[in-house]
Amino acid sequence: MHGWSGRVVGALLAGGVSIVALLAVAAIPVLAEDPVDVTPPVGTLTINDGSGYTSDPLVTLHVPATDDVGVVSVQVIHNGSYGDPVAYAEAIEFALLPEPFPEWGDGEHWISVVWRDAAGNLGVADAVGVVLDRQIPVIGQIGWPEDLDPFDAVRPVSVPSADGWPMSHVRLSSNGTTWSPPIAWSDAIDWRFLDPAQGGSSRLGPRTLYVQARDGAGNWSAVKSVATSITVRAPIRVSPDVPVTGQTITLTPQFPAPVSFPSGTSCYWEVMWGNDRSLYWGDRDETFGFFNTYGPASAGFCSPRSFTLPWMPYRQVMVSYRVELPGEDFIDESIGASPEEPAIEPVVGSTSRHITSSNLPMVYVLPEDYVLVLGEPTTYRAYAVAGAPLSGGTWLADYPGDAVKQQQGGSSFTFTPSVTGNVTVCWNSDTTKSRVWSACYDPPVRRRDRYRPNTTAPAQRIGTGTLGTLVPVTITWDGSDRGWGIDRYQLERSVDGGAWKRILSKKVKELAQSLTPGHSYRYRVRAIDKYGNVGYWDYGPTFRPRVVADGASSVVYAGAWTVAPDPTAIGGALHEADAAGARATLSFSGRDVAWIAERGPGLGRATVYLDGTLVATVDLASSVDQPARIVYRKHWSAAGSHTLRVVVEGTAGRPMVGVDAFVVLR
Structure with a gap:
């Protein structure tokens, strides 16, 4: 084949001449003393990385081949056109837009190669296709599913595109500078918008999502953006699990990841207690109390809330937490917001109504007397905690059937109720400020009680x-x-x-x-x-309590009784009998009497008579031994003389009954 041009080979191939025929007619010089090599080279062809797409007309052909006598040249066949042989190398550069065929532009290109070894044998690779794509993809309207939950921490992003060839990857950013790694393209791409590694950011609230798409050839689209707002869920965790009055309670919003709040964010904490009527139906009925705090995130008002839990008349606590983001977006979380949702139920550790500590500034109010008297002056006081100011506040007393009573300023508020009913007295700070505190309490107003209990x-x-x-x-x-x-x-x-x-x-x-x-x-x-x-x-x-030993003279035994030493008995021993009809009788004067006996495995039953009348049957059987148990007792409204008689029943298989002692109150 020495001296054959690529076009000649191509013409022969195009005319139906096989590679075998070419080899047969090739003038291959043979040395008599050398063995004849008739084995063609064997190799593979890969274009670039094998993806099948390229945006650069200059591609790399990977054409590694093996042969017994060595590969000396390689010839490229491009869309049926044969190039000149070049010296063999495992990788060669090749232009998909060669002269004189500039019309071979974007689209499919088919490449094959022919290897020639030192003996002149030819090997051919199967044709491999590659798409030349130099068109920039165009991103359509970025959107979200219609059923999107705006509080989910993962948001499906729809990135439609218009391109002549399939899309490959998408990358996302919250600022247009820091991008996520390329994400395999799909109809809905999960964007973890709080994860910096996914092009996200910890900041909640208004945000711009930047998107760029790449096609299979590696062409990146122009950056496209869409305005959105980021909100998440933050369920409130209560610590400890069972709060105790007089001790610190901590309320922690559980965000799905560390978050930051944009400038202008404020948060509202509200704590209310009372029964269902007070909390859910607005009927304040002597159990209601309330306080709230509102302020900027920059001052810590969005942080976990800790304070001393006060004693309350009805131990059922409802909590509300709101994050107000710039614009109209907000996050609302609560505990016990409806009768169907479990509220916090503290246990009593202290009966003090005062809140002695708080991690945020706050105000609470208390009356001097919990029950207010019709026509008598009463005074409420506001208490500031953690540096909350009391200046500029407004007092309000609201109760049914009477005009609202108000007072501007002051740390105390005195008024005289003119009608009976449940009063809600509140103190509110200046609501025009960036930080707001409020508190309420609802003692009832009643007529003077002139009756002794x-x-x-x-x-x-x-x-x-x-x-x-x-x-x-x-x-x-x-x-x-x-x-x-x-x-x-x-x-x-x-x-x-x-x-x-x-x-x-x-x-x-x-x-x-x-x-x-x-x-x-x-x-x-x-x-x-x-x-x-x-x-x-x-x-x-x-x-006077008196213990009557089983051996006392006031106890009379009839039948076969024995005295059994027992270190667990009241006096170190007790009377036992297993014969039916055996009886022990106590005569006494008093208001109360009790029979003391051992309960345990294998013990039997006895009947009890008071003053000659059958009053009970007592079974002493038990799975474990229980010495000195009060197995029968009786009370009379007045002291008197009585007899108590215990009669052994003789229970089959377990007849034993004992008398350890008696107790008399006289």
Whole structure:
């Protein structure tokens, strides 16, 4: 083939002459002493990176080939036209717009190559196509899905394009300078607009999205932009999980990633408490309280909110958090915003209504007296925390059936209610300022209460559980009031006729006591109503707890009973019987009596008689051993003489019954 031009080879190929025929007629010099090489070169053809597209007419042909005697030249066939052979190299530069064929412009180009080895053998590669594309892509209208959730942290971006060839990649930017890595093009590209690595930014609010598209040939479009606004969800986390009054509570907005706020952003925190009527239906009914703070993000008002949780009449707290971005965009989050949404339910650690600390400036208000009296002056006070100013505020008292009462300025507000009902008294700072504080409280207005509350005399009863060195006794009472209702009870105790000592001041009607046997006790109780009226003392009887050992002379046994040593028993031993009809009888004088026995595996049943009448059947069986349990008890309203009889039933398979002791209150 030496001296054959590419056009001659091309003509032969075009005329249907095969490569084999070419090899057959080629004048290949053969040396007699050398073996004849008839094996053609074998190679591959790749154009550029193999993508099939290029925007540059000058391409690189990768044409590595192997041969037994070595490849000496390579010849390019371009759209059926043969070029001149050139010295073999694994990569050669080739122009897709060669003279004299300038009409071969943008579009498909087909390339093949012919390798020639030192023996003159020819090898041909299959044709490979490449698209020359020098047209700049055009981006259409950038948009979002119709059902876009504006608060999602990932936003699908639609980037339509007009180009002669398929699109390859898109890149995004929030500022037109810092771009995301190229993202594979699709109908909807997920833009993580808070992630700088995705061309995003931590800044919320108005933003411009810059987009550039690239086609398969590598041509980048012009940059196109679209205005948007970035908002996200920020659910509020409460810490601790169960807040405690008198301790710090922290409310933290949980943004999906670190965020920053543009200039002009303000935030609003609102904390309200009360029952459902107060929070959701606007019917303030003696349980409502409220405070809020509003200020610029630059001053920390959008940060987590921490403050001392005050005591409240009804422990149900609702929280609202709003981020007001420049323009009309905002983020709203809440806890307990409806009756169906769980509110914060703190537990009581302190009964103080005061808020002693806060990480943001705030104001709260409290009345001097929680219940207001019709026709009597009352005073509210505003308390500033963390440097909040009180100057320039406005007081407002709003209650049904009467004109609103107002006062400009002052840290206190005194007014005289002229009608009954629920009053909401609020203090508001100057709302024209960039920082605003408000607070409200809603004590009711009632007529003067001229009635003392009443109570019943406290009664004592032997308690439940296990008898130890002390006797469990429960003191109970009741009360009523014709006026505003009872606020609390005061319970006092005298031991062995000594001075009265207060042991309770609370609105409960029962108190458990642990009393020492052999001493006398007496209790008295009175009530104080919400107006402050104090009831008279009501006295219970004097009584003395006494433990009667199982071996006491007042306990008479009949039938086959044995004394069993037991270190867990009251006196170190107890009486046991397993024969049906065996009985133990206690004769006593008192108001209360109890039978003490062991419960445990394999123990049986017994019947109990009071004054000769069957009153109970007691089963002592238990999965675990429980010594010295109060298994039966009885109370009478007045002291008297009685007999208590325990009769063994003889339960099949577990007949054993024991008597450890008795307890008498007399």
